[in-house]
Amino acid sequence: MAQRNLEKQLNILDYALSSLWRRRLKSLSVLLVFAAVIFLLASFQMVTKALSDKAREVLVHTPEITLQKMSVGRQEAIPLAYRDRLAGIFGIRRVVPRIWGYYFDEVRLANYTVMGMAVEEMPDGARLDTALASGTMPGPAGQGLVAIGQSIKKALALEGRTTFSLFRPDLSLKAFEVSGEFSPDTDILTNDLVVMNLADARDLFAIPAGLVTDLCVYVANPQEIDTIAKKISETMPSVRVLTRPQIQKTYQVVFGWRSGFGSICLLTALAAFVILAWDKASGLSPEERREIAILKVLGWQTSDILVVRFWESVIVSGLACVVGMTAAYIHVVYFAASLFRPVLMGWSVLRPDLHLLPRLAAGDILLTLAFTVIPYLAATVIPAWRSATVPADSALGG
Amino acid sequence: MLIELSGVSKIYNQGRANEVRALSDIDLGVEQGSMVCLKGPSGSGKSTLLAIIGCIFPPTSGRAAIAERQLARLPDRFLTLHRRETIGFIFQRFNILPELTVLENITLPLLPLGVPPKERRQRAQELLARFAISHRARFPAGQISGGELQRVAIARALINNQPIILADEPTAHLDTALSREFMEIMQQLKEAGKTIVIASHDPLVFEHPAIDRTVTIQDGRIHVP
Ligand SMILES: Nc1ncnc2c1ncn2[C@@H]1O[C@H](COP(=O)(O)OP(=O)(O)OP(=O)(O)O)[C@@H](O)[C@H]1O
Ligand SMILES: [Mg+2]
Numbered sequence: 001m002a003q004r005n006l007e008k009q010l011n012i013l014d015y016a017l018s019s020l021w022r023r024r025l026k027s028l029s030v031l032l033v034f035a036a037v038i039f040l041l042a043s044f045q046m047v048t049k050a051l052s053d054k055a056r057e058v059l060v061h062t063p064e065i066t067l068q069k070m071s072v073g074r075q076e077a078i079p080l081a082y083r084d085r086l087a088g089i090f091g092i093r094r095v096v097p098r099i100w101g102y103y104f105d106e107v108r109l110a111n112y113t114v115m116g117m118a119v120e121e122m123p124d125g126a127r128l129d130t131a132l133a134s135g136t137m138p139g140p141a142g143q144g145l146v147a148i149g150q151s152i153k154k155a156l157a158l159e160g161r162t163t164f165s166l167f168r169p170d171l172s173l174k175a176f177e178v179s180g181e182f183s184p185d186t187d188i189l190t191n192d193l194v195v196m197n198l199a200d201a202r203d204l205f206a207i208p209a210g211l212v213t214d215l216c217v218y219v220a221n222p223q224e225i226d227t228i229a230k231k232i233s234e235t236m237p238s239v240r241v242l243t244r245p246q247i248q249k250t251y252q253v254v255f256g257w258r259s260g261f262g263s264i265c266l267l268t269a270l271a272a273f274v275i276l277a278w279d280k281a282s283g284l285s286p287e288e289r290r291e292i293a294i295l296k297v298l299g300w301q302t303s304d305i306l307v308v309r310f311w312e313s314v315i316v317s318g319l320a321c322v323v324g325m326t327a328a329y330i331h332v333v334y335f336a337a338s339l340f341r342p343v344l345m346g347w348s349v350l351r352p353d354l355h356l357l358p359r360l361a362a363g364d365i366l367l368t369l370a371f372t373v374i375p376y377l378a379a380t381v382i383p384a385w386r387s388a389t390v391p392a393d394s395a396l397g398g
Numbered sequence: 399m400l401i402e403l404s405g406v407s408k409i410y411n412q413g414r415a416n417e418v419r420a421l422s423d424i425d426l427g428v429e430q431g432s433m434v435c436l437k438g439p440s441g442s443g444k445s446t447l448l449a450i451i452g453c454i455f456p457p458t459s460g461r462a463a464i465a466e467r468q469l470a471r472l473p474d475r476f477l478t479l480h481r482r483e484t485i486g487f488i489f490q491r492f493n494i495l496p497e498l499t500v501l502e503n504i505t506l507p508l509l510p511l512g513v514p515p516k517e518r519r520q521r522a523q524e525l526l527a528r529f530a531i532s533h534r535a536r537f538p539a540g541q542i543s544g545g546e547l548q549r550v551a552i553a554r555a556l557i558n559n560q561p562i563i564l565a566d567e568p569t570a571h572l573d574t575a576l577s578r579e580f581m582e583i584m585q586q587l588k589e590a591g592k593t594i595v596i597a598s599h600d601p602l603v604f605e606h607p608a609i610d611r612t613v614t615i616q617d618g619r620i621h622v623p
Contacts, residue, residue: 008512015509022497294493297454298507298554299482301475392478393449395493396566 012304016311027312031320034376037273038324039331042368043339044263046332049364059248061128061189063096063216064225066242067232077211078239085235086217091228093220096121097212099201103166103194110155114194116201123218128182131190135180138197145197147180149190169206176200274375293395306381313380317373325365399463400562400593401428401451406460408446408618420446421618424460430561433584433594435604438615444597445566447615451595452564453481465561482507486555490567492547494554496540500531503539504554511558525553529583545576552583563587565596569603581606 020027069078083095099116119127119137128147129137138145148156156164158178165173182190202209219228229241292305331337408421420443428434436444450457456469456477463469465484469477494503504525505518513521526532529549534542539550548568555563565584569577577600585608588594596603604612614621 004512006512007514008510011509011512011515014515018498018502290493291495294495295506296478297452297481297487297493299478299558300510301478304510391455393445393454395487395489396445396449396454 008304009307012307013311016308016315019308020312020315027316031316031323033273034317034320034372035324035327037270038321038368038372039327041270041371042325042328042365043331043337045364045368046328047337050332059244061126061131062244062247063126064219064222064244065217065229065232067215067217067236068213068240068242069238070240071238075213075240077207077213078215080210080212082215082236082239086215086232089228089231089235091220091224092217094121094123094218096216096218097198097214098216099198099205099207099213101201101205101213103204105155105166108155110151111192112152112155112194113192114196114201114204116196116198116204118198122216126216126218128190128195131182131186132180133183135178138179138195138200140197140199142179142197144174144176144200145179146176146200147182147193147195148178149182149193150184151191152194153181166204168204174200174204270371270375274379289390289394292390293392296390296392297395310377310381313377317376321369321373325368399427400430400465401426401595402461402463403427403450403457404461406447406450406457406462408443408450408455409458412458419618421450421457424618424620426613426620428593428595429610430593431588431591432610433588433596433608435609435612436595436597436615437599437604437612438621439599442615443618444615446618448564448566448595448597451562452485452487453477482511482558482560484560484562486558486560486563488551488555488563488565488568490570492551494539494547494550496538498539499536500526500539500542500546500550501535503550504557507554507558521557522553525556529553544572545579548572548576548580549583552580556587561591561593563592563594565594565598567598567600568596569598569600574602577602581608584608 067078067082068075069082070076080097083097086092086095096118098118101114103112103114104110105112117128118140119129120140127137132147135147137147158164162178163175164178165175168174176194176196180195182193196204198212201207207213217228217232219225225243225245229243232239233241295305296302331339403424403426406421406424406426407419410416410418410420424447426447436447438444449455450462450469451464453464453469454477456462456472461468461470464480467480467484469480472480495506498506501519501522504522505513508518508521523532523535526535529552531542531546531549531553534546534550539547542550563584568580572580581603584594584596585606588608596609598604603609614623
């Protein structure tokens with residue numbers, strides 16, 4: 001009995017496959033539209049996922065509190081002496097000066113982010129040394145040493161050499177030597193980065209002694225970030241105090257808006273697709289009515305016909321998922337989501353040659369499936385119920 | 399009696415504005431192994447009567463026993479189960495699916511019965527050989543001749559070896575030669591022990607010597623001359 005039932009299900013599956021094959025043009029067009037919807041949805045989801053992972057990576061390396069001096073709404077250099085005024089605030093672990101700026105290389109037409117860090121003063125984990133693929137971070141003694149990111153390496157076309165020069169504001173040349181190279185895995189953070197010690201950065205940008213661009217504050221207990229930030233603002237009203245949670249929130253707002261906008265576009269596409277599927281499935285052609293009537297009069301149960309429809313839909317949507325998901329993965333990983341650039345890449349932190357590698361989680365894939373396969377199954381099998389109520393006697397007579 | 403109807407009536411769309419009384423108070427018995435012709439003008443109720451005998455729907459009132467099973471108030475599911483074991487249908491225009499091959503068409507009734515592919519093919523090939531159309535097995539049914547189509551339709555009605563064969567206006571679209579051939583095959587089936595009911599107003603059918611009895615229907619009643 002169980003054997004018979006299994007054989008029956010196999011027979012019905014076989015019939016579903018052959019009827020898909022018979023209507024291969026129609027099946028293929030539905031499959032392609034469906035795959036396109038899944039492709040869009042999955043690409044979008046993978047990009048979103050990869051970007052938020054990247055954002056988290058960036059934030060890990062952001063100091064807990066950053067202090068900048070503001071004057072008439074613009075940032076200007078902050079005196080190192082301000083460190084003394086922070087000494088009285090309880091809970092501050094360390095205050096590290098930083099000089100950074102953008103350097104436009106007129107020869108190679110490229111923009112570099114130059115970061116002068118007092119590596120020796122920074123706490124573990126904030127130093128970026130974990131991002132190195134090879135070599136070492138330039139220390140205070142290593143005059144002219146730099147660690148560079150991948151796109152800088154490309155732009156400088158070093159090819160075995162380790163030395164290069166950049167211009168000071170007075171157009172005199174300053175020589176550098178590469179001591180370390182950042183890993184491509186950390187590209188969102190390090191791609192266009194040139195890290196050197198504080199003295200070299202001061203020299204390159206011609207910043208007077210006693211001044212830096214900002215002060216990075218590391219606290220003993222991350223729970224107290226807000227309290228300490230508040231105390232700093234009270235002590236030094238002219239200083240802008242940026243905390244890591246604030247930066248995080250800004251990212252989320254910008255990112256949330258963009259992904260929300262994208263979702264609306266996708267949902268519209270999805271709705272159009274469901275309507276199309278419904279329309280296709282519910283409008284029974286005379287041939288389909290005839291086929292159903294014949295099958296019924298030959299002894300097929302209504303449920304058998306529904307199962308045929310179900311298998312047809314499962315096969316079409318299953319194939320569409322495989323095709324759509326694979327295409328999405330290739331699109332995101334190998335083409336860096338180039339179709340979504342206009343929507344997503346306005347996000348200023350992202351470099352144009354961003355390398356995305358989404359970590360595929362089962363939950364995300366299931367979510368995409370839930371938003372595509374289930375509506376499709378509903379849109380095709382539910383109207384098929386009506387089709388299965390075609391009376392068998394309509395196969396009789398002329 | 400393999401087919402036993404007493405006081406059978408059928409009302410379509412009962413209680414609604416488009417109510418139609420198609421059959422009234424039909425008494426009919428058909429012996430196993432006999433061949434009966436239902437004759438009558440268009441709209442008299444032949445197809446409706448055939449549908450009740452064929453377990454497609456139960457009568458609105460009255461008793462109908464087909465192969466010792468009472469149809470009254472039998473749910474659709476069980477009607478279907480009984481139908482596929484008992485009834486082989488041959489339709490006007492044959493109701494063959496043109497995109498399927500001849501072999502696929504013939505084996506359609508076996509799919510929900512859970513008959514495995516090998517056995518299906520074997521049974522179909524026996525029938526194809528018997529009706530001399532083995533060479534057409536892999537052809538799409540839409541591409542074969544009218545005579546071959548007719549034999550495919552008969553083969554499909556026999557595939558599950560059902561005891562009762564019903565045919566609704568089988569010769570309406572056939573020329574004289576094919577109509578004669580059809581009746582010859584029916585005669586062979588009758589001799590092989592099948593019980594056959596044919597609805598037709600074609601003299602080639604109801605005047606055929608193999609017909610045991612002709613029942614005339616008029617306005618949904620059996621007409622006794
Ligand atoms: N599904 C249906 N719904 C409503 N009325 C129907 C239905 N089928 C048949 N009828 C009506 O029932 C009556 C008998 O129809 P039936 O098809 O049984 O006649 P018939 O003798 O087979 O006619 P024909 O020779 O034209 O095939 C007719 O008046 C017909 O209009
Ligand atoms: Mg009729």
